[in-house]
Amino acid sequence: MVFYPKPISKIALLVVLAGSAFAIRMSPASFTARNIPVGERFDLSVPLVIHVDKNAEGSVVFLANPLLPSEVRENWLEGYEEIPDPAYLIVGGERPIVAKPDSAATRRLLVDFPGDSSLMNRRFLVQLRIMPEDAGGMFRTVLVGSYLLETVSTENRFTRPGGLPIAVAPSVLKLDEDGNGIIRVYNNDSKAHDVSAYISVPVEENKLSVELTRGNIPGDPKHFELDRNSASVGPGEFIDISISMPNIEYRESLKRNTEVLLWVKDPAVEKSARFVRVNYLP
Structure with missing residues (x-):
């Protein structure tokens, strides 16, 4: 697999919880992974890092949810399809995801495409939403990563890929x-x-x-x-x-x-x- 980060490596957000204001950061905000096999669980070799700054009053519990691009936006990067199932992206490690003040929680990112030849020769976009568990109802207390996943290419043109149109x-x-x-x-x-x-x-x-x-x-x-x-x-x-x-x-x-x-x-x-x-x- 070839992995290379995009220029946007981090995104940050100011959060207000229980009367305290602090910043959270997420990386990577975006990346491209190429030559991903189908039919096996595959480690993307890039860690998900969620950092909480020192102003938090205590440990923060995070939710990590893969999403369809259409759940986040109407349009997305040309040349990439909406991933058929966001569950193909897997955030590894233990639950819950907890980060203490002035520290980070780290998890592996994996992908598990079914063993279907129609998924070869394809390029997908999947979104990953990170948010504090207690952030319900608050404005914009959400970070969203955009990950470009390119499956393995066949050596010739004779295997018909899926995708519409x-x-x-x-x-x-x-x-x-x-x-x-x-x-x-x-x-x-x-x-x-x-x-x-x-x-x-x-x-x-x-x-x-x-x-x-x-x-x-x-x-x-x-x-x-x-x-x-x-x-x-x-x-x-x-x-x-x-x-x-x-x-x-x-x-x-x-x-x-x-x-x-x-x-x-x-x-x-x-x-x-x-x-x-x-x-x-x-």
């Missing part, structure tokens, strides 16, 4: 030595979709965003070509899209693993965007 496979494509590769776009819906495809690289932002794989450098989209930029995909059908790097001089100039994102979406349908990490290894 469309899906892509593989979710990580390694171009051959000549800079060529093929992805498959599946229509899992009961109606046709007119999809568009394009190449981009992420823009670094100090907020939840799509990021390149750690260690890779962004490619130049103008040196990547698609054999089609739009197509109509019938219900239950699929199409293939070929990607190439025809400029030999550009390929030979690359000294490190290079990555671009191949996006596919139906512009008329919200939350339909999917992307493939396209890698070229010189």
Whole structure:
């Protein structure tokens, strides 16, 4: 698994309980975990840390609840689906979660996707709500983390992923030595979709965003070509899209693993965007 924190590493909140005011902090506020297997419980290798400052009058008991993104917001990061079941995210360790003044409670974060091949090649968002047990009815005494979970990619495009309305496979494509590769776009819906495809690289932002794989450098989209930029995909059908790097001089100039994102979406349908990490290894 590749894990890399997002730029937003902590969130904090001022809490008033039993007449005392104190701050609580939670980390990580967000992260991306990649190459997560399905069919086994998997440690995400990043601890959940909840810190209580010295102004608290006593120990604070916390509740930790994974949530669907739609329980928190109407829209979320493009390219990621709502996790089918928030219970796939597991906060390990003993209950209750208790932190003393000027100290922190630490728990492991794990994920347990069922052993279903339709969950491969997928990217999910799950939210984690942290709140003091005695904070009921008070205003904004809640911290919410946003975690991006990318399941393992298949080696080819022939395993049909789930997800509506469309899906892509593989979710990580390694171009051959000549800079060529093929992805498959599946229509899992009961109606046709007119999809568009394009190449981009992420823009670094100090907020939840799509990021390149750690260690890779962004490619130049103008040196990547698609054999089609739009197509109509019938219900239950699929199409293939070929990607190439025809400029030999550009390929030979690359000294490190290079990555671009191949996006596919139906512009008329919200939350339909999917992307493939396209890698070229010189």
